[in-house]
Amino acid sequence: MTQPSILLDGQPVPFADGQTIMDAAMAADIFIPHLCHHPEFKPQGSCKLCTVKASGRYVSACTMPARDGMEVENNSPDLNDKRRTLLQMLFVEGNHFCPSCEKSGNCMLQALAYELEMLSPHFDQFYPNRPVDASHPEVLLDFNRCILCELCVRASRDVDGKSVFSLSGRGIDKHLIVNAESGRLADSDFSWADKAAHVCPVGVILRKREGFAVPIGKRRYDVEPIGMQVERLAARSAGEAYEDCGEG
Amino acid sequence: MSEEGFDAGRLDELLRPVVDRHGGEPGQLVQILREAQGVVGYLPAAALTAIARALGLPRAQVEGVAGFYSFFHLTPPGRYRVLFSDNITDRMLGSGELLDRLCNKLWVERGKVSEDGLVSVDTTSCTGMCDQGPALLVNGQALTRLSGERVERIGELIRAQAPLADWPAEYFRVDDNIRRRDTLLSAEWPAGAALRAAIARGGEAMLAEMKLSNLRGRGGAGFTTAIKWESARRAECHAEADGRPAARYVVCNADEGEPGTFKDRVLLASYADLVFDGMSVAALTIGARQGLLYLRGEYAYLLPALRENLERRRRSGLLGRAVCGQAGLDFEIDIHVGAGAYVCGEETALLESLEGKRGIPRIRPPFPVTAGYRGQPTVVNNVETLCKAALIALRGGAWFAGLGTKQSTGTKLLSISGDVETPGIYEYPFGVSVNQVLQDCGAGNAQAVQVSGPSGICLAMHEFSRSIAFEDVPTAGAFMVFGTHRDMFEVARNFAHFFRHESCGFCTPCRVGTSLVANCMDKIAKGLGTQYEINQVFKIHRLLHAASHCGLGQAACNPLFDTLQKFRPAYERRLCSLDFEPAFDLDQALAAARQMTGRDDPAAHFGLAARLPGVTP
Ligand SMILES: Cc1cc2nc3c(=O)[nH]c(=O)nc-3n(C[C@H](O)[C@H](O)[C@H](O)COP(=O)(O)O)c2cc1C
Ligand code: SF4
Ligand code: SF4
Ligand code: FES
Numbered sequence: 001m002t003q004p005s006i007l008l009d010g011q012p013v014p015f016a017d018g019q020t021i022m023d024a025a026m027a028a029d030i031f032i033p034h035l036c037h038h039p040e041f042k043p044q045g046s047c048k049l050c051t052v053k054a055s056g057r058y059v060s061a062c063t064m065p066a067r068d069g070m071e072v073e074n075n076s077p078d079l080n081d082k083r084r085t086l087l088q089m090l091f092v093e094g095n096h097f098c099p100s101c102e103k104s105g106n107c108m109l110q111a112l113a114y115e116l117e118m119l120s121p122h123f124d125q126f127y128p129n130r131p132v133d134a135s136h137p138e139v140l141l142d143f144n145r146c147i148l149c150e151l152c153v154r155a156s157r158d159v160d161g162k163s164v165f166s167l168s169g170r171g172i173d174k175h176l177i178v179n180a181e182s183g184r185l186a187d188s189d190f191s192w193a194d195k196a197a198h199v200c201p202v203g204v205i206l207r208k209r210e211g212f213a214v215p216i217g218k219r220r221y222d223v224e225p226i227g228m229q230v231e232r233l234a235a236r237s238a239g240e241a242y243e244d245c246g247e248g
Numbered sequence: 249m250s251e252e253g254f255d256a257g258r259l260d261e262l263l264r265p266v267v268d269r270h271g272g273e274p275g276q277l278v279q280i281l282r283e284a285q286g287v288v289g290y291l292p293a294a295a296l297t298a299i300a301r302a303l304g305l306p307r308a309q310v311e312g313v314a315g316f317y318s319f320f321h322l323t324p325p326g327r328y329r330v331l332f333s334d335n336i337t338d339r340m341l342g343s344g345e346l347l348d349r350l351c352n353k354l355w356v357e358r359g360k361v362s363e364d365g366l367v368s369v370d371t372t373s374c375t376g377m378c379d380q381g382p383a384l385l386v387n388g389q390a391l392t393r394l395s396g397e398r399v400e401r402i403g404e405l406i407r408a409q410a411p412l413a414d415w416p417a418e419y420f421r422v423d424d425n426i427r428r429r430d431t432l433l434s435a436e437w438p439a440g441a442a443l444r445a446a447i448a449r450g451g452e453a454m455l456a457e458m459k460l461s462n463l464r465g466r467g468g469a470g471f472t473t474a475i476k477w478e479s480a481r482r483a484e485c486h487a488e489a490d491g492r493p494a495a496r497y498v499v500c501n502a503d504e505g506e507p508g509t510f511k512d513r514v515l516l517a518s519y520a521d522l523v524f525d526g527m528s529v530a531a532l533t534i535g536a537r538q539g540l541l542y543l544r545g546e547y548a549y550l551l552p553a554l555r556e557n558l559e560r561r562r563r564s565g566l567l568g569r570a571v572c573g574q575a576g577l578d579f580e581i582d583i584h585v586g587a588g589a590y591v592c593g594e595e596t597a598l599l600e601s602l603e604g605k606r607g608i609p610r611i612r613p614p615f616p617v618t619a620g621y622r623g624q625p626t627v628v629n630n631v632e633t634l635c636k637a638a639l640i641a642l643r644g645g646a647w648f649a650g651l652g653t654k655q656s657t658g659t660k661l662l663s664i665s666g667d668v669e670t671p672g673i674y675e676y677p678f679g680v681s682v683n684q685v686l687q688d689c690g691a692g693n694a695q696a697v698q699v700s701g702p703s704g705i706c707l708a709m710h711e712f713s714r715s716i717a718f719e720d721v722p723t724a725g726a727f728m729v730f731g732t733h734r735d736m737f738e739v740a741r742n743f744a745h746f747f748r749h750e751s752c753g754f755c756t757p758c759r760v761g762t763s764l765v766a767n768c769m770d771k772i773a774k775g776l777g778t779q780y781e782i783n784q785v786f787k788i789h790r791l792l793h794a795a796s797h798c799g800l801g802q803a804a805c806n807p808l809f810d811t812l813q814k815f816r817p818a819y820e821r822r823l824c825s826l827d828f829e830p831a832f833d834l835d836q837a838l839a840a841a842r843q844m845t846g847r848d849d850p851a852a853h854f855g856l857a858a859r860l861p862g863v864t865p
Contacts, residue, residue, distance in 0.1 A: 045611050046755050048795045058794040063611045085791050089760035123764055123784075148753075157306075166308035167606070168315030170589070172763045174753035177315075179308035181297045 004068035009075055021061040021072055022050055026234040031227040032074055033083050033112055035090075035201055036149035037062040039236050041158065044150055047090075049083050049112065084116045091121045093172070094128065095144035096202075102211055103203030105219025109147060110202075111226035126172075133178070135186035139197060140206045146176050147202055156196035164190045176204075259294055262287045267302045274303045275622070277604030281314055282545075282587055290321040316606040316752075318372065318588030319388065319545050326361045326368035328406045333383040335374035335507040336742040337665045337728055343382035346399045347371065353403035367406050373590055373746055374507035375546045378665035378728070379425045379672045387412060390549050391419050420549070424514045425672030428688060430659045431651065432519075432635060433675045439521035440566045442638035446529040447572055449641070454533045455481065460645025462657045463637065467501055467593075467630030468700065468724035468799075473637065476627055479617035481534040483625035496536040497626040498527050499602070499616075500634055503544045503586055503593035506701035507746060508726030511661035512631040514673050516543070516550050519635060520557045524581060526634025528571070529641045530627055531579045539581040540621065542598050545588050554583055590750040594798050595628040597752065608754045609798035632661055632725070652678030656717040660725065664689045667731035674727075682712045682721070691729045696736060696815070701726040702743035703803035706736075706810035737818035740811040741769040747804040758801025761788045765805060777823050782812065 005014040006024060015024035020043065025032045036047040045063040052061045053073040061074070073079065090109060098104050112118075130143040148167065153176075156164040164185075168177045180187035190196070197205055216222065220229075255262075266283045270276035280299060285291050291314050300307040314320045321329075332338065332347045347358065351369050356362040359370045377383035380392040386402075389412055398419065405415055426433055446454045458474035465471045485494040500523065504512040515523055527539040543551065558581055561567040571577045584602055586592050592601045596610035599621050620626020629637070636658055640648050649657045656678035662685065665671045669690025676685065686694055697707045699716070700723040707714065707721065714721050730739060748766040753759040765788050768781045789805035796802045812819060835853050842848045 043611070045797065048756050048797070051795045060797075065613070082791055082795055085787070086756050086795070089756055089764070093760050124767065126763070148759075163306035163308060166306065166312040168308075168312040169753070170316050170318075170606075171748065171751040171753040172759055174759065177308050177311055179306050181293050181307065 006070040015066040041154040108201035111221035135184040151199040159195040328367040331372035333375040334371035337378040338381040376510040427672040428674040430675040442525040442641040443528040446641040457645035461648035466632035480625040497621040498539040500541040505590035508728040526638040591752040666729035695732040696730045698728040708814040736815035743807040755797035
């Protein structure tokens with residue numbers, strides 16, 4: 001029996017039973033832009049960066065199960081244009097000032113903006129008021145950069161068994177909260193050893209007193225565009241040791 | 249009493265009975281929060297901690313759920329919480345002026361709590377009283393037919409701190425306003441008749457009648473009901489991890505949140521037995537022992553009568569063990585009350601809410617018929633769909649298929665409001681023309697009809713010959729009429745704000761996109777819009793349509809798209825130029841600094857007022 005496959009931008013890509021379009025693409029070293037997806041966690045399907053066209057319908061690659069013979073459009077002007085708009089939405093929704101961010105060069109949001117040639121934020125900035133939480137002895141939370149991907153939520157709940165993070169609010173007022181009556185990270189049982197401390201794709205969860213250990217220009221996505229690093233992105237599932245520049 | 253308005257020392261004492269009433273079940277969190285707020289007045293941080301501890305849930309999860317629903321308050325909302333229904337039909341009846349008048353009378357700023365903690369006045373999404381608006385909710389209770397005089401009197405009652413029970417009962421009267429009756433509304437349907445008919449037929453034969461009837465869902469999507477029921481009947485159910493036995497569920501969707509819809513309200517008020525019979529028929533057909541009715545928070549005033557009705561059904565053997573004396577045929581119905589979230593009408597968000605979570609639509613597949621409530625096979629149907637199923641049990645599928653059109657069988661209840669002489673409920677066989685409906689309800693000078701609410705379609709005059717049917721103009725029931733004197737731009741702007749307020753925020757396109765388009769519309773309304781904003785709206789519309797996670801986001805720009813296509817002049821006469829105009833106004837930004845320093849050079853004004861005389865930003 002031949003292995004089932006999808007046609008990804010015209011190229012046959014095999015998949016195993018239960019795999020999504022994203023799983024199949026990653027295994028074949030093909031890049032589908034994504035932010036909320038992480039091979040180690042339950043698919044979430046909220047950022048919509050991975051939107052592809054499967055059998056003529058727009059779907060999220062990270063949640064859509066692959067079906068034999070399915071024709072999937074991924075790297076097309078239409079889809080990349082939509083993804084660029086989604087990135088612009090994420091940029092204006094928060095407060096992102098890359099030059100002063102410790103995550104610059106290791107940030108997936110920034111890397112995707114380069115990859116998809118986003119030249120400006122395009123929309124008017126929302127400038128939300130999101131105070132920083134510096135209460136914890138080891139870790140700083142800069143909510144200004146949160147893209148609400150829920151990776152820390154999933155990691156803390158499903159791996160650490162702590163549920164340190166949750167989402168509250170609705171719509172544009174949705175925001176990340178910490179599991180403490182005071183709302184402060186210092187009053188939760190969070191620790192730097194938690195998985196949740198190392199999954200943020202952007203610069204929210206940062207180690208204190210550790211700045212710019214790797215100089216800007218030499219960081220992960222400075223060296224090579226994110227679209228060329230599929231193998232590394234896929235390997236995140238192997239539970240490999242986390243590199244000290246933070247996981248993304 | 250402490251300053252916060254509750255006695256912190258007695259918190260545990262207040263909350264324990266609430267938690268116990270729900271058996272300490274985490275899945276009941278939304279109901280527990282609702283009742284806890286009822287006894288405490290709001291949901292202070294300490295109450296969330298106590299509830300989390302009692303249910304064994306992470307505190308942040310409890311706070312996350314409390315923070316999702318509009319009717320839960322994490323800070324004191326005032327002892328009188330007044331919420332004006334903000335549907336466009338309420339506005340057309342003058343709700344905006346009435347709100348201002350009440351605020352003035354009570355010396356309170358809209359959206360803020362008065363300094364003495366007595367009252368707050370704000371708006372809320374459509375409360376489903378469009379046929380007798382303007383309407384408002386006071387501490388969750390619906391008030392109808394507001395007038396200047398009523399608002400004055402309400403102000404006095406609040407100032408005098410009169411308990412709601414002492415307010416004139418007339419204020420709380422909700423009429424059915426049934427204007428046209430067809431098969432469903434023209435007869436009395438004795439409690440249990442449909443259920444007995446279905447028992448006599450048996451599950452398999454009942455399913456066959458459903459297939460014959462070709463009944464399609466009345467909640468919006470128009471999915472064939474028999475296919476849903478058959479899938480759930482055939483789906484595997486499984487014992488749960490916590491020891492709950494394998495089960496199937498029937499859920500009645502009474503969230504009715506689409507602005508302009510109120511037919512389910514009337515069915516629940518005056519045809520509740522038919523609704524419960526429909527649920528029972530569905531249960532018998534798919535093999536469910538438990539039914540859940542999800543009632544929108546705005547309709548909480550119906551709760552006592554519905555509970556009484558269920559009690560009556562239990563007493564007469566229509567509910568509980570051995571229904572109608574049939575050994576082994578057990579069926580119970582529970583009512584869950586929502587807390588102000590339109591998205592919870594979406595069937596998978598509704599299931600999440602029933603399970604005590606934030607109302608976020610699930611990833612599909614799997615669909616509810618295979619993995620619904622608590623992961624078990626579940627049928628979710630609209631109130632009206634279930635009533636129709638009850639009629640099919642009584643009269644058979646072939647009879648039903650003979651009504652309406654071939655693809656849209658049976659009748660449809662329309663909720664008619666706006667610029668008409670007799671707003672209310674109209675029942676028609678499917679296939680009726682828009683023109684006919686307009687004539688019947690006395691819409692003399694209609695320029696547009698918004699069918700099926702903001703998520704639906706806006707029809708202009710040249711389309712009035714089209715007919716109400718799945719194959720032409722599908723509808724969940726709303727039918728809002730706009731006379732020629734109405735500004736269709738303002739209609740669309742009202743809808744844009746509705747979607748911004750109701751987006752659940754799960755997915756990027758809808759969360760951010762609904763805010764962006766609402767901002768675009770506000771900019772145009774201020775006279776600062778250009779062709780650029782119009783292009784933005786089109787672009788965001790295409791993105792939301794393609795990439796949104798659920799139907800809310802996919803439909804969120806429909807009304808803007810429709811009105812831009814059909815009522816373009818309403819937009820264009822507001823545009824200040826055809827080029828780009830920034831939302832940022834230099835002079836406005838510098839005004840405070842200029843005032844403080846006393847330095848102001850008139851020649852250095854480059855903002856809007858300087859460039860566009862007559863425009864006040
Ligand atoms: C945002 C949104 C809101 C909805 N609101 C309702 C509602 O209030 N009532 C309802 O019956 N269906 C609503 N629906 C449709 C439901 O998802 C579902 O299709 C329906 O309950 C199925 O019942 P039916 O087949 O009997 O129509 C909504 C859908 C969406 C996307
Ligand atoms: S803090 Fe980081 S990981 Fe957590 S939701 Fe925000 S962006 Fe995602
Ligand atoms: S489309 Fe809107 S309502 Fe639906 S899941 Fe996305 S954010 Fe939530
Ligand atoms: S990566 Fe698929 S939706 Fe975020």
